[in-house]
Amino acid sequence: MTNDYDAIIIGAGVIGTCTAFELSKKGYKVLSIDKMPEAGYGSTSASSAIIRTYYSAYETCAIAFEGWHHWRDWQNYVGKHDGLQPIKYRETGCLVIKTDHNHNLAKICEMMTRIGCPYSDVTSDQITDYLPIADTQKFYPAKAMDDDGFGEPTGGIVNGAVFFPAGGYVNDPKLAADNARRAAETHGATFLFNSEVTQILTFDGRASGVKLSNGQKYHAPIVINVAGPYSSKINSMAGVDKTMKMTTRALRQEVAYVPSPSGFDFEKDGLVLSDSDIQTYCRPELGNTVSIGSEDPPCDDKEWVDDPDNYNQEFTDQWTVQVMRMAQRLTGLPIPNTASGIVALYDVTEDWMPIYDKSDLPGFYMGIGTSGNQFKNAPVAGKILTALVEKCEAGHDHDKDPITFHLDQINKDISLATFSRNREINQNSSFSVIG
Numbered sequence: 271m272t273n274d275y276d277a278i279i280i281g282a283g284v285i286g287t288c289t290a291f292e293l294s295k296k297g298y299k300v301l302s303i304d305k306m307p308e309a310g311y312g313s314t315s316a317s318s319a320i321i322r323t324y325y326s327a328y329e330t331c332a333i334a335f336e337g338w339h340h341w342r343d344w345q346n347y348v349g350k351h352d353g354l355q356p357i358k359y360r361e362t363g364c365l366v367i368k369t370d371h372n373h374n375l376a377k378i379c380e381m382m383t384r385i386g387c388p389y390s391d392v393t394s395d396q397i398t399d400y401l402p403i404a405d406t407q408k409f410y411p412a413k414a415m416d417d418d419g420f421g422e423p424t425g426g427i428v429n430g431a432v433f434f435p436a437g438g439y440v441n442d443p444k445l446a447a448d449n450a451r452r453a454a455e456t457h458g459a460t461f462l463f464n465s466e467v468t469q470i471l472t473f474d475g476r477a478s479g480v481k482l483s484n485g486q487k488y489h490a491p492i493v494i495n496v497a498g499p500y501s502s503k504i505n506s507m508a509g510v511d512k513t514m515k516m517t518t519r520a521l522r523q524e525v526a527y528v529p530s531p532s533g534f535d536f537e538k539d540g541l542v543l544s545d546s547d548i549q550t551y552c553r554p555e556l557g558n559t560v561s562i563g564s565e566d567p568p569c570d571d572k573e574w575v576d577d578p579d580n581y582n583q584e585f586t587d588q589w590t591v592q593v594m595r596m597a598q599r600l601t602g603l604p605i606p607n608t609a610s611g612i613v614a615l616y617d618v619t620e621d622w623m624p625i626y627d628k629s630d631l632p633g634f635y636m637g638i639g640t641s642g643n644q645f646k647n648a649p650v651a652g653k654i655l656t657a658l659v660e661k662c663e664a665g666h667d668h669d670k671d672p673i674t675f676h677l678d679q680i681n682k683d684i685s686l687a688t689f690s691r692n693r694e695i696n697q698n699s700s701f702s703v704i705g
């Protein structure tokens with residue numbers, strides 16, 4: 271069989287485009303296919319695009335700190351190209367509230383020390399030095415709006431916080447995917463938009479290409495699933511879902527945009543706040559706005575979505591409860607009558623950590639289950655998937671002898687077994703968007 275390409279990538283979100291970039295830099299002839307009209311149109315465009323280094327497992331902290339180096343030096347990562355309008359990364363730093371529940375961040379700080387990522391301890395009294403509008407009372411645990419005591423303090427002030435200076439957010443996540451797409455194109459990658467993959471082709475016991483809804487077939491010995499919330503559908507087309515321990519499912523999420531409290535310029539003076547006491551996070555957004563997301567407390571119902579093309583895109587009470595929780599922390603935060611923000615889907619695994627792996631179908635790989643927290647890791651995910659392809663195609667048995675991956679920027683090694691499709695559920699996880 272004649273191959274049209276060396277590798278076909280299904281999905282041109284931020285993970286897919288960074289993978290196309292990394293593979294094409296290594297000389298692979300890449301075809302990226304997306305059913306949307308442009309790069310980053312899928313869940314990437316909805317991303318809060320927060321860049322932070324704290325996760326619950328060593329390997330995820332390490333890849334996030336590695337990735338941070340690329341965001342702060344993005345132009346160098348994607349290269350200078352004619353007409354390229356690069357994203358802006360705004361380094362606000364991240365303030366993370368200590369709770370008994372997160373063990374006052376002791377384990378995360380230990381991991382930061384191991385990877386050489388800076389942080390500083392913030393006493394309860396110092397929190398307002400970082401966020402002058404913070405009300406430092408405790409509200410834990412988050413409650414549903416109709417629970418007794420909703421919105422009322424639960425006694426005392428929070429235990430303190432940790433400030434991570436290496437963190438912030440990207441102004442335009444969709445543009446980040448487009449930047450990586452253009453960088454990939456300069457290395458010879460081809461992008462095909464408005465084209466839906468409906469079948470994974472196989473030949474002689476391995477992946478051999480894809481078929482589109484219009485009947486067109488493209489052949490390549492490597493096919494990579496980076497389809498975001500559609501990942502389980504693509505895995506099922508390839509028939510690899512039945513033999514994996516981990517699964518991926520689309521989860522509906524709402525992000526609220528609310529004006530900054532009067533007299534405070536959150537866009538200019540705000541920062542990324544991860545608040546495990548109110549189980550909500552926020553960051554500055556354009557137009558002096560606060561963008562508010564959920565840290566998925568157990569009291570909130572999870573809305574799993576079977577068909578990513580068909581889910582409720584209207585705001586619900588979830589929007590209101592997130593805003594009201596953030597109003598517990600940010601003094602004077604207005605609660606508008608009209609909801610604005612984003613409704614979108616995460617692609618979630620059992621332990622909210624991604625799957626970067628091969629599959630039981632030779633030639634078929636996956637960068638999926640990004641669980642609402644892998645935008646920041648896209649450049650590293652692209653490099654990890656490239657290393658998996660290179661080594662597995664050269665005959666390495668990654669399942670038996672997991673690949674060790676070197677993180678160049680921070681000079682650390684991690685085992686890619688952490689991201690295996692067949693791992694045991696990682697009990698270190700927060701089982702939330704924190705990962």
Ligand SMILES: Cc1cc2nc3c(=O)[nH]c(=O)nc-3n(C[C@H](O)[C@H](O)[C@H](O)COP(=O)(O)OP(=O)(O)OC[C@H]3O[C@@H](n4cnc5c(N)ncnc54)[C@H](O)[C@@H]3O)c2cc1C
Pocket residue numbers: 280281282283284285286287303304305306310311312313314315316317318319320321465466467468496497498499500523524525612614615616637638640641642643644645646647
């Ligand atoms: C509301 C929200 C907030 C988030 N906030 C953060 C954050 O602050 N920080 C962070 O690090 N991460 C965050 N994330 C997570 C992050 O945005 C995602 O992990 C990341 O964007 C996923 O990128 P992707 O390329 O894997 O998927 P996507 O961007 O979803 O791309 C997948 C692509 O595959 C295409 N596709 C699917 N099926 C087919 C098919 N059959 N044929 C052709 N194409 C197909 C889709 O059209 C889509 O464009 C957030 C996510 C959401 C939804």
